[in-house]
Amino acid sequence: MPEMMENKTFDEIRIGDSATLTRTCSMDDVELFGVAIGGLNPTHYSLESAEIFTRGGKIKAHSMWGCSLLSALFGNELPGPGTSYRSQDITFTAPIDVGDTVTVTVTVVETLPPHDVVFDCLATKQTGERVYTGRARVAAPTVKSVQPRIQLQEASLRRRHHVFEDIITSCSGLTPVSVAVCHPCDQVSLEGPVEAARLGLIEPILVGPEAKIRQIAADFSIDISGLRIVDSAHSHDSAEKAVALCRSGEAEALMKGSLHTDEMMHEVASREKGLRTSRRISHVFIMDVPTYPRTLMISDAAINIYPSLEDKVDIVQNAISLAHVLGIEQPKVAILSAVETVYPKITSTIEAAALCKMADRGQITGALLDGPLAFDNAINIEAAKIKKIVSPVAGRADILIVPDLEAGNMLAKQLSYLADAEAAGIVLGARVPIVLTSRADSAKARLASCAVAVRFAHARRVKNKAIAAE
Template sequence: MDIRSTDLITNRTWDEIAVGDTATLVRTLTADDIRVFAAMSGDVNPAHLDAEYAKASVFHEVIAHGMWGAALISALLGTEFPGPGTIYTGQSLHFLRPVHIGDVLTVKLTAKEKVERGHRIVFDCECSNQNGEPVITGEAEVKAPTERISRPRWPVPDLIVNDRHARLAALVGLGRGLAPVSIAVAHPCDTESLKGALDAAEAGLVLPILVAPLGKLREVAAAAGLSLDGIECIDVPHSHAAAEQAVALVRAGRAEALMKGSLHTDELMHAVVAHDTGLRTARRLSHVFVMDVPTYPRRLLITDAAINIEPTLEDKADILRNAIDLARALGIATPKAAILAAVETVNPKMRATLDAAALCKMADRGQIAGAVLDGPLAFDNAISAAAAKTKGIVSPVAGEADILLVPDLESGNMLAKQLEYLADAQAAGIVLGAKVPIVLTSRADDAETRLASCVLALLLARAGKGGAGGLGRAGASLSAVPQAALDGSVE
């Protein structure tokens, strides 16, 4: 199968070009253009990539690599004027002005001189911005084709620009200007869990209190080259005690959030759900993965993929309320929630579809507020407007989902990990429904994931959504989290 376009790319031969002939190309600079050029060239000069550095530079914002504009000259020579068959032999350029994101460059080539020997042509080159100001000037010399070439135009390759550092910086930026949240970190006794907490502290997101066997903690820090200077550490004999003491710090008001270290999930959660000494509220506990997927235009909140194995309709209502609280803390004023099932129609034999229909009616009656709900929706309809249109689905959520409510833990856990490991999604994890937000990540997660999760804890705490309504709602009707749901479900 020929995947090339039916459009043709056709050159102009040496004989067909006269002195004074011109051609132009117009291109708008995007942030992705800069990232792609950096990846291709290896030029990671902070003037092009580091907004904080660039702000203090003479340009006051990031600028394009100078050779990005020069590459547009090459593109015009190679595709149109003269086009295919052109051999670049020389170039002289003067760079007069920086190019900023959003600038519109017009590249103009003018045939200045023709030389019979070697069929050479010298072109005047000028790149100007949207204000008509020259950005690049110079000359290019080529050996022009002498035979007509006309070929199907090959489509420009699709690129997914995956700048994990920029995506993490954007998430961390949501916490900028907020007072750091005090966080009790239970047993951070491996490199990644300790580094995640310390990185979050360095970023100004958290004030960590490390609860762990002090000797072991110091060994981990020394081996990883991490400093504990200025960090409060509380010595306990083992991981069980770390979990209990971390929860006690929250109950005493010394910590506004809780963070899992290298201990097992069930160890921490047993302390959290303990009847008399835990952090329960009237809202059911649930976990949310916040996924930044390079191929999706907004963050995806996937819930519940770590706590509730087979949630009931009542459980799902609380799971949705928790996710809506988080979405709003992330700045999504009216999140769109897709309630997932295998199909988009109600089937009495498929409980997920019945639950979806009931949840949507609950939202209609005001029992679930603050979001737009739709379901049942299959995954493709939830994240692709084109897929929904093909199936004739009219939905305010299809293709624009912010929240994905999954039918059960297994489907959600597999979905989140597929996105993380196959689509290079950046993940963060948080538990809501307790008196304070709980940073709950897998022991396999790196420090970056833990740092990102701390951002969520900070946003929730400062939005007054630490748990299900904060510290004043302890109590009464939370059904016990099943033992099996705590046994390493996010491990």
């Protein structure tokens, strides 16, 4: 592309002059155009909607996106800088699919003094199929201009944070769930459950040294009046008593306070007095990623350090159960590795293939599984197409199953700090859902974690009633 822009004045333009622009339509183009015009037609953003409403079942660009290329061509090339649009009359003959390469050609057919020019307009796809034809009229510049080509700002898409708000809102109308809050002995860990109680999400039972809890409440003006407090001697005693409340049924969920995660989880995992079930305990991050068009779940990034294949079966099934609770009827599960092919020297690719076959055999149920998939192929449709991956999961994953804790932890934190994502966390596979919060969590993320536990506890109530009725 030349570094300078030179226009053609009205006096320089001749019948038959022409210019051409070629552009490949990406999903970002479609979404940015939609943001600019406020267009809400789901066929431009959702493959599921496109499959229902459009020919060929592909996501379509807005027709006017293709037409807007005319404006770029007139302003950049012919006549160039100083051009003003007068009118256009366009007939559309074919849609533009995401991934199509569109070539737009304009040819001068008439000049109308003092400075109007009429163009024939033609847009075709890479197949030669016509996208639109018509005519446009512009006011050509009368002043000659040669200037450096303008460098436009780079634009990127960020989806609004709404995943957590939707989860919290979905709990309205549900009865609050009793939650044993284990050792809430600092400002952050006490404010979270108190705020969740204020919103009607939970009924917290504060388990910890009573005098210390009351002092923190007084120091930071936290209203704990009316909340039950179970006194304990120290953090280990808090963990033991909080787990006991859950084991007895007095509490339907467990929430971590200011003690270390390992200290609480040691009591949870106790064979004699803990909350173990036949299923492996695992952690799920629920991510609100502005650059991803759906809720994204990552497991396991906090509990199982180097899970075996057998462990991963439960990790996958736990995540699927949570997705169902959150309203995702058939979640798409991507089993991640460094590559998308089975490679004997990379164990995670072998395990990914085994998990998918286990799903085929009914050993894992309730979801679509595919793997191994590299991260880019799992969350980006265009990356999957480049690799020629044909899969209902690739590019559309709801759940990412990571090879080990290190990979999952780094992935979740990279999304948080580099992609402006927020993360809520919950532990599943125990007798009750367990809310694990971090000091770095935002207030909304803490509330979302509580809301997820509430949804899960209510789903468990419904399941237990159905079992009892049988």
